[in-house]
Each structure stands twice: as C-alpha cells, then as structure tokens.
Amino acid sequence: MVVYYWVIWSARNKFIFEGKKSDSRILAAKAESVLKAYQRVSKPGNVHGTKDRGIDQQKWKPPPKNVLKLNVDAAVNSKDQKTGLGAIVRDAEGTILAVGIKQAQFRERVSLAEAEAILWGLQVAKQVSSSSLIGESDCKEVVELLNNTKGSRTEIHWILSDVHRESKEFQQVQFSFIPRTCNTYAHALAKFALRNSSTDVWVDTFPAEVQNVMNCVVS
Incomplete structure (x- = not known):
C-alpha cells in the first residue's frame, strides 16, 4: 500500500511543480512495477550484484x-x-x-x-x-x-x-x-x-x- 501512496505523492508533486497531470492507468502500472522490483530484491538469497533471475x-x-x-x-x-x-x-x-x-x-x-x-x-x-x-x-x-x-x-x-x-x-x-x-x-x-x-x-x-x-x- 505504501508503494501506491508514494506513486500518488510523486504524481502530485509533478502536477504542482511541472503542471503535468498523470494518467491513472500509468500510475497503477508504475506502482506495480515498483512493487515487483521491491519484492524481487527482498526475496531470500538475493544479494547486491546478482542478476534478475527471479524476476516475476x-x-x-x-x-x-x-x-x-x-x-x-x-x-x-x-x-x-x-x-x-x-x-x-x-x-x-x-x-x-x-x-x-x-x-x-x-x-x-x-x-x-x-x-x-x-x-x-x-x-x-x-x-x-x-x-x-x-x-x-x-x-x-x-x-x-x-x-x-x-x-x-x-x-x-x-x-x-x-x-x-x-x-x-x-x-x-x-x-x-x-x-x-x-x-x-x-x-x-x-x-x-x-x-x-x-x-x-x-x-x-x-x-x-x-x-x-x-x-x-x-x-
């Protein structure tokens, strides 16, 4: 849930400071991508420098x-x-x-x-x-x-x-x-x-x- 809040917060800042309105579908896809990346590196056995062999x-x-x-x-x-x-x-x-x-x-x-x-x-x-x-x-x-x-x-x-x-x-x-x-x-x-x-x-x-x-x- 934190990931989605972070993506929404980032889109809000982009709108305020750059005047760019974000598409909700793109925001959802971005949140899913960030969440999967976090889950991938959080898996047991994953260490820095290894390749993304466990990518979903x-x-x-x-x-x-x-x-x-x-x-x-x-x-x-x-x-x-x-x-x-x-x-x-x-x-x-x-x-x-x-x-x-x-x-x-x-x-x-x-x-x-x-x-x-x-x-x-x-x-x-x-x-x-x-x-x-x-x-x-x-x-x-x-x-x-x-x-x-x-x-x-x-x-x-x-x-x-x-x-x-x-x-x-x-x-x-x-x-x-x-x-x-x-x-x-x-x-x-x-x-x-x-x-x-x-x-x-x-x-x-x-x-x-x-x-x-x-x-x-x-x-």
Whole structure:
C-alpha cells in the first residue's frame, strides 16, 4: 500500500511543480512495477550484484486499456560497425499496431545503441497515437538513466535528451525494464534490421517478410 501512496505523492508533486497531470492507468502500472522490483530484491538469497533471475514477468504482458505499449531493442554487428534497431507497438488486446526497423552506425557502446532504439521506437509509436505509452527495453542501464535512478553518463546524454524531448509528444510515457524473454519481437526485428539497410515503418499492415520474422518468434 505504501508503494501506491508514494506513486500518488510523486504524481502530485509533478502536477504542482511541472503542471503535468498523470494518467491513472500509468500510475497503477508504475506502482506495480515498483512493487515487483521491491519484492524481487527482498526475496531470500538475493544479494547486491546478482542478476534478475527471479524476476516475476517472463512473458510479454499487454498494457492497460487505452494505453499503448512500445517494445524496442538493438542488435549489434561490431565487425561491420552496424546497429539494427527494432520497435513494435501493441495495444491492450495484444494487436500489433506498428512495426519499425532502422539500421544505424554502431557507436562503440551497446548502451548507446539501446538508447537509440528507444528514441527510434518513440518516433514509430508517434505515427500511431500520442496517447499514454509504456516503453519497454531489456537494457536496464538505459532505463535507469531515463528514470533518473542512476548517475548520468555523458556519452549518451544527448540521446537521452532527445528521448525526453520526444516523450513530450505523448500524453504520458513510462519507461520500464523487462527481461529478454518479454522482448522477443523487438529483438527479432532488431536482428532483421541488421540485414536491411532501409529505414521502414509499417502501420496496421505488414509485408510478408516482416510477418515471417514475427511468426518465427516464441512470444
């Protein structure tokens, strides 16, 4: 119960000091995420520095009604200095609304590629709707930086600034970390992007090659 009070208190401060009104559905999802994180680290045997092997969520979960969910990922080919960015947007029914792929130059750090994937994903999601959005990535470091729970790293600061600026195009955006098992579609699309030099976004209807990529994924 304390978690929910804390989330409401944070939203109240945001409204008072920044004039931003929070969507109740996003608040509920945020509270649930914080509670699960606390329960995870509170389990017996969990120590600092261990990986999230006991994480509750192992499969993708749809967002609340009237909220969209964006999943993104980056795949890297260090030999050719290329990065593939994949993004997929779904609604509360699990219906795929949009898919986007983009190939970019690899900039030495995987975290940079993952941050670029989030930025790319927001650009894809904007073509569907500017309503409330939950963005998910399996890169914990970048999600923590976006949520200001980890100290800033100057080398990706400019990308994070672009992400925050792009987020203002939506009614509300929440960024969450998820394990790879919940991000399989985005991961497959990122690998697909490595094999395609073009930048593409598809809304509602998708070419056969993209459908084949997603059909091969165990979600």
